[in-house]
Amino acid sequence: MRVLLAGDGLFSSTGGGQRFYEGQVLRNPDIQFFAFAGGAPEGRAPGAKIPRNLRFVPLFDANR
DSSP, rough: EEEEEOSOOOOOOOOOTHHHHHHHHHHTTSHHHHHHHHOOOOGGGGOOOOOEEEEEEEOOTTTT
16 A cells, blocks of 8 residues: 655654654554655655655655
């Protein structure tokens, strides 16, 4: 199963549901999760450990 998490800041910020979604990713290693990357490279804080079942989709301005 593949799941798109419609939010950014996973594993880089708190609040706004990030911890809930992080828990879902960690508790379901057989599901492939995708999340939007924003801010830091790959959308994560430096040094953050990202689970193997989470991939980041880069955000960019298509009009530039």
